[in-house]
Amino acid sequence: MSPKPRLLTILDAVTIALLLVATVGVFFYAPTELVMGLVQKIFYFHVSAAWVGMLGFIIAAIAGVLYLRTGGRNWDLVEMAAVEIGMVFALITIITGSIWARPVWNTWWTWDPRLTTATIMELVYAAYLMLRQGIEEPERRSRFGAIYVILGAISVPITFFSIRFSRTIHPVIVGNGDPTALGTFDMTPKMLQIFMFSLLVFSIIFADLLWHRVRLGKLADAVEQMKLKLIQ
């Protein structure tokens, strides 16, 4: 059995340290926003989690394409790991967003394109897992998973744009947004630094979790092999 790689242990430590630094930075380095107050602090991790949720989807779709092309078991493991991590972070995004929206928009939920798209993304992830659960034969399960994640990755952006044709109240902080959207604000340089740092930290968290999950998948395969050998 392969022992835990040293590099992975180092990455774990670095990830935890960076997350602590980011948390400290959010609360003590970045200035508090004037209108919204402390609740605005959610923004840093909310957007970072959303980024990871999307990243999971992109990586899963790429792994899906590579799986169909090569049939390599590793791509299947990467794809499933990316989906599972992406699903958790999409959920974190939706929950932190609701916590923020309650005081700022005066509602937990609104049918805004981003919120709706995040939810649909979550549903695609859930459907993916149900599809895999419903199929017994391992290779077919992997093929169908890859196909579905590709379909999902193509349809979710189209969903976003189709809903965006109608008006939105979600603030656009990065890029050009409607300046009158409720809850929008201008980032000070310090805010921007922490924001960028959070994005980086969350990307590293993603990489770390992905590594762990792929390794877990390989170990599970090895256990399965051993079980079969015992039976025979």
Next chain:
Amino acid sequence: MAESQQTPTPSVVNGTLPGEVSDRAAAAAATAQDKPALNTPFLRAMAAVVWKDLAAEMRSRELLSAMLVFAILVILIFNFALELDAQARANVTAGVLWVTFIFAGTLELNRSMAIEKDRGCLDGLLLAPVDRTAIYFGKAIGNLVFMLIIAAIILPIYSALYTVNLFNPGLLLTILLGSIGYTAVGTLLASMAVQARTRDMLLPILLFPVIVPVLVAAVKASGGFLQGASFSELSPWLNLLLVYDVIFTAVAFMVFDFVVEE
């Protein structure tokens, strides 16, 4: 973990078989020459599949009669659930129509694939020397025809019950474009769902999250046409439907082999 530890037959796995490489190369060369002559022409195979689905339906009339009753029931349910008076109808007609199409559509897609699975017919199709995508397009076109038949049943009933005129060319075009996207994705996902343990339940769960763009665009466009908007006003929605149709037909074309090839 080393590859050789996982494989119970290392001698075959790690060493190349004698003559394997040259045989493969010969096979590749042979395939390139053999294929066009040996496969039944794409369009003929596709037409045979469409003909088969339509002939079976003409004989049993299962879908036709079921859809007739289903459409009346759904409209009845909406009537009481939404209190469809004249004012409410103006806003929700498009939505009611599309919800009916989509639910009726999942029933139809499930049925269409269950036919292939019940007596092992899918294997029968795969045993024939035809391009796998010809089978996909045959099934998809059959499903599209059935979707349009469903629309042709629902529209007159709705028109008659509420004395509104739904025979608007824009609306019909929207229904056509929406149905193409819906069946392109639906046929692909139904052929996957039918191979799963939870097959009937799985199709809507797989299908609905990925057809949201079709629903959004089709409802907007249908509603617009019913309220007398012009083609140019609604062209963004029609374009969106068209883009969706093209993209997903292409994707289904590329991945269908992986659904049926073991």
Next chain:
Amino acid sequence: MIEVRHLVKRFGPKTVLRNLDFQVEAGEFVALLGPNGAGKTTFLRILASLSRPSYGQVQVAGYLLPQQASAVRRRLGVVSHQPLLYGDLTAEENLRFYGRMYALPDLDRRTQEVLDLVGLAARRRDMVRTFSRGMQQRLAIGRAVLHDPEVMLFDEPHTGLDQEACAMLDEVLQQVAARGRTVVMTSHDLARTADLASRVDVLSHGVIRASTRTDRLAKDSLLAFYRQALEAE
């Protein structure tokens, strides 16, 4: 006619066929016997081009699988324990549909011939769903020989049939095989196998354990041969 070397088939971590070698000469009728889960159906699905080998070489009717699948499919007829027929189409329509999928010329004449062969000409216009299991199975054989294949695969064709239907099926099977076709059949039924087949192979745990010509076997010694092959592991 059929040449299989070093065939391995895996489903995920499970290995079903392990380094299997198998040859069939033209005109032979080979029965594959073996306990449940021995890999018979998997093996037949690979020969039928429905499943890809994980490793190894498979050649059917002179063409390689899976690379030259369409050439193999043209020369191959398959009867499984499912009839592969559409219940809402008539016997004739089912044959016509499959005939179109094979792009056969002169379909009317060929359909008539096949219906006569399997003894269903009188019920050509009846829906398949109204047929008994035995009639469906005979029509399934008709479907499989429609394009006059050189190689035929039967996967437990007797499953779910009563004695009478089995006897009628055997008659059709013998007719089909008598035309010099190569046949591979999996079965549980030792008695029927001994009558039909010219050679018996025993498949167990993913390899061929033993093989013998039926004319070299003394009468009623097939069961002893089968048991011996399984014990020899």
